Amino acid sequence: MNSSVIVDVKNLRKQYGEFPAVDGLSFSIEEGEVFGLLGPNGAGKTTTLHMLATILRPTSGTASINGYDIVRQPSKVRKSIGMVFQEPSSDDLLTGAENLRMHAMLYGVPSPLREERAKEVLELVDLTDRKDGLVKHYSGGMRRRLEIARGLLHNPKILFLDEPTLGLDPQTREHIWKYVERLVAEQKISIIITTHYMDEADRLCDRIAIVDHGRIVVDDSPEVLKRALGGDMVRLTMSNPKLEAIREMPFVKKVEVRDRTVLLTVEDAGSHAQEILAVIGKVDSVELRPPTLNDVFLQYTGREYREQGEEGGYWQRIMTAEARR
Amino acid sequence: MSELSGLYALWLREFKVYLRERSRIVAAVVSPLLWLFVFGAGLGSQVTLANVNYQAYIYPGVIVMTMIFSSIFYGANVIWDKRLDFLKEVLVAPINRSTAFFGKVLGGATDSLIQATIIMFLAPLVGVSFGVGFLIAYVFIFIALIGLVGVGLIIGAWMESPEGFSLLGGFVTFPLFFLSGALFPIDNLPNWLAAITIANPVTYGVDAIRGLMLGTYHFGLVVDFAVLSAFAIAMMALGTYSFKRMKL
Numbered sequence: 001m002n003s004s005v006i007v008d009v010k011n012l013r014k015q016y017g018e019f020p021a022v023d024g025l026s027f028s029i030e031e032g033e034v035f036g037l038l039g040p041n042g043a044g045k046t047t048t049l050h051m052l053a054t055i056l057r058p059t060s061g062t063a064s065i066n067g068y069d070i071v072r073q074p075s076k077v078r079k080s081i082g083m084v085f086q087e088p089s090s091d092d093l094l095t096g097a098e099n100l101r102m103h104a105m106l107y108g109v110p111s112p113l114r115e116e117r118a119k120e121v122l123e124l125v126d127l128t129d130r131k132d133g134l135v136k137h138y139s140g141g142m143r144r145r146l147e148i149a150r151g152l153l154h155n156p157k158i159l160f161l162d163e164p165t166l167g168l169d170p171q172t173r174e175h176i177w178k179y180v181e182r183l184v185a186e187q188k189i190s191i192i193i194t195t196h197y198m199d200e201a202d203r204l205c206d207r208i209a210i211v212d213h214g215r216i217v218v219d220d221s222p223e224v225l226k227r228a229l230g231g232d233m234v235r236l237t238m239s240n241p242k243l244e245a246i247r248e249m250p251f252v253k254k255v256e257v258r259d260r261t262v263l264l265t266v267e268d269a270g271s272h273a274q275e276i277l278a279v280i281g282k283v284d285s286v287e288l289r290p291p292t293l294n295d296v297f298l299q300y301t302g303r304e305y306r307e308q309g310e311e312g313g314y315w316q317r318i319m320t321a322e323a324r325r
Numbered sequence: 326m327s328e329l330s331g332l333y334a335l336w337l338r339e340f341k342v343y344l345r346e347r348s349r350i351v352a353a354v355v356s357p358l359l360w361l362f363v364f365g366a367g368l369g370s371q372v373t374l375a376n377v378n379y380q381a382y383i384y385p386g387v388i389v390m391t392m393i394f395s396s397i398f399y400g401a402n403v404i405w406d407k408r409l410d411f412l413k414e415v416l417v418a419p420i421n422r423s424t425a426f427f428g429k430v431l432g433g434a435t436d437s438l439i440q441a442t443i444i445m446f447l448a449p450l451v452g453v454s455f456g457v458g459f460l461i462a463y464v465f466i467f468i469a470l471i472g473l474v475g476v477g478l479i480i481g482a483w484m485e486s487p488e489g490f491s492l493l494g495g496f497v498t499f500p501l502f503f504l505s506g507a508l509f510p511i512d513n514l515p516n517w518l519a520a521i522t523i524a525n526p527v528t529y530g531v532d533a534i535r536g537l538m539l540g541t542y543h544f545g546l547v548v549d550f551a552v553l554s555a556f557a558i559a560m561m562a563l564g565t566y567s568f569k570r571m572k573l
Contacts, residue, residue, distance in 0.1 A: 053417050055573060078419040085410035093342045105334035106418035108327030134345075 023214035082151030339432020386507025400477025475560025
């Protein structure tokens, strides 16, 4: 094992009855790396994260985190990680500062250090001026930031972010991304993010593993994955495309047809668009764009990545939490 | 050290949340007042038991009722904590599950203790005078609460929905209350009723508190103490087990 490897997962499995939620995952993460587990809802990302966080026991396989085994040394693993759960997990009848204080006590942060650390992490997520307000008066984004701050409070080696922007509006997502980027720049910490947002993975992660049906289908940096497709994407809407000639063009890497849509993977599409349009026939519309992780997903799983209806947004869950009061 | 500070943190959280939910405190005190001042006064106009007015006789029982209802239904919080990820935040912390469970128990017991205290201040209104017995009663109340809060948390740990919890909670709380001698003496009960009453740990709480406040015992403090302690210890063990097995 390389000394700079901080997370090493070997053939991790979780089986619910007959159904393998996580079906033999292996990956490793280096110190300081931002690693993304990317895949549709139900792909097994959160289950994986819960196993790594020692709150779920793997059916088989193992993993070491910061050198500690997740099954045999759970307490040491827990001290090494900071966890930001998918669902809201801060206490809304406590203030931000109280939530942090409680977390510090739970993690055995010595009392002289508590206030100092709280101050640092609050500054990092720009919540210093709201720290004495009750969390129930926070916006969804502020809650998220508080939870990120809390995850960092005990100086973990690795931060787990489970769907950090699920159900947040675009502007708030952008903010959260900025904080994560700031975190990476300012702190010496490794991060594991699970997300089903392609753009999020692309923006934040040094390396991603695409997870589908509990397995990793591919694992590399977003740039490499996109480059590996071999070109730009050209999407044409049309009836009766003349594809024979297109297939023979040396710069056309891939041709796909679905109903009235033709999707071409074209090397340096900008300079070849004219030639393609000249032979393919009458076109209703053309779109030419660089490849995205969506295209990568399609390439490796053979199906379109669809954003299935989210399992109730973050806000909805906050509302549920409040309905009980 | 870290376990202790964790325990303190969990207790402090429950306590602060409790103080901020004033409606819960008010709601929890209303129904004991109805029992005491409507049922107790109504029946008390005709009935005297064990040489005291009925209202005074059921007064210790009403304290116990407050304890039963507030502590069992406190367990419903676990279900809400499960629905959010708040409970995971606690369970992912580097503390034992038994510490996590005990922290919740202490929090719930504190809530109930405050409610019981509010009712205890009403003693003069029903003709019961304050004495040293009230202070000793606190010991018994606390031990009984550890067991009762444990029951609530165990139900919470195994149930998935709040609806399911209310159903099962109601199913547990009413028998615990009615079959505890809170409302009538247990000396001359029919056999089947006596058997259930003797098996109900709450009976011993009622007996101890009534004895300490009014001077009439059925079992005596030693037996009461032994049974309540056994009940509390059993619930702690079962609770820790339930928290370990809890599906998140």
